[in-house]
Amino acid sequence: MFIIGLCGGSSSGKSTAIEYLQKKFGDQAALIAFDSYYISRPDLVFEERKMINVDVPEAIDKDEILQNIRALKRGETIQQPVYSFETFLRESVTIETAPAPILLVDGIFSFYFDEIRDLFDLKVFIDADVDVRLSRRILRDMNVRHRPLEYIIDQYFEKVKPMHEVYVEPYKKYADIIIPHNRNDDNDFRILGHLVETYLRRGVEGRL
Numbered sequence: 722m723f724i725i726g727l728c729g730g731s732s733s734g735k736s737t738a739i740e741y742l743q744k745k746f747g748d749q750a751a752l753i754a755f756d757s758y759y760i761s762r763p764d765l766v767f768e769e770r771k772m773i774n775v776d777v778p779e780a781i782d783k784d785e786i787l788q789n790i791r792a793l794k795r796g797e798t799i800q801q802p803v804y805s806f807e808t809f810l811r812e813s814v815t816i817e818t819a820p821a822p823i824l825l826v827d828g829i830f831s832f833y834f835d836e837i838r839d840l841f842d843l844k845v846f847i848d849a850d851v852d853v854r855l856s857r858r859i860l861r862d863m864n865v866r867h868r869p870l871e872y873i874i875d876q877y878f879e880k881v882k883p884m885h886e887v888y889v890e891p892y893k894k895y896a897d898i899i900i901p902h903n904r905n906d907d908n909d910f911r912i913l914g915h916l917v918e919t920y921l922r923r924g925v926e927g928r929l
Contacts, residue, residue: 722794723920724824724840728832728892729847730885731776732857734902734909735827738847741907742825745914749921751793751821755828758786759804761811770809776884778830787836793820794840806866823917829885832892845913846896851882853903 725742727735743750760782762770774780789799800815832838832846849857855877862868893899898916902909 722820722822722824723842723917724790724794724826725843725845725917726831726838726841727825727827727845727847728829728889728896729902730849730854730889731829731881732854732861733847733849734857735847737902737907738845738900738910738913739825739827741910742823742914742917746823746917746921749821750823750825751818752825752827753786753790753793753801753818755781755786755826755830756806757802757804757816758782759811761804763810767809773809774880774884776829776880776888778833778888781828781830783834783837787834789818790824790826790837790840793818793824796820822921829889832895833888838895843916844895844897846893846899848893848899848901849903 727738729735739752743752758781759775760780762773765773785802789801792799798817798819801818803812803814803816804810805812826837826841831841832844838844858877858881859870859873862873863870898913900909900913
């Protein structure tokens, strides 16, 4: 199994990179998303859950995601949780995820935890300008997560931006590849696709 860690700020283009790789490699690529592993707090009412800062590493169940990556690496199928950004709770359903030749691990904190970062054979940081990331986030949160504009802006400047500067941007130094992605297409990810193709063609264990 070749494990690729994808990191980058909120709305930098990680999901676009994932979609490109999954389209290119199909069932040869499995996905683990950090967004699925937020700690659920059903003991809190909605208004309290809405105020939780999910832009800090402590919001993630690091042990669970680490166990699941290791299980996939051992060839085991896992039940990946599903987190709702509308209710701020985990859902009752899970996603059955089977091992594959390529494992994509996607998340803003994917480089933060040493134990997880050390499992990656290739570390990719998706980079985008601040204003590009903000505009993408506004469109996503309004259209997909159905959040009001005022809430999106407040959350961004109170939590997302300052936490990015502490927990995401400094970990760019661990990247093997930095891919700028200010355009809204997937052409920026072709070189990454070629690298993965090389690995599959060689059919060897280890790092590229």
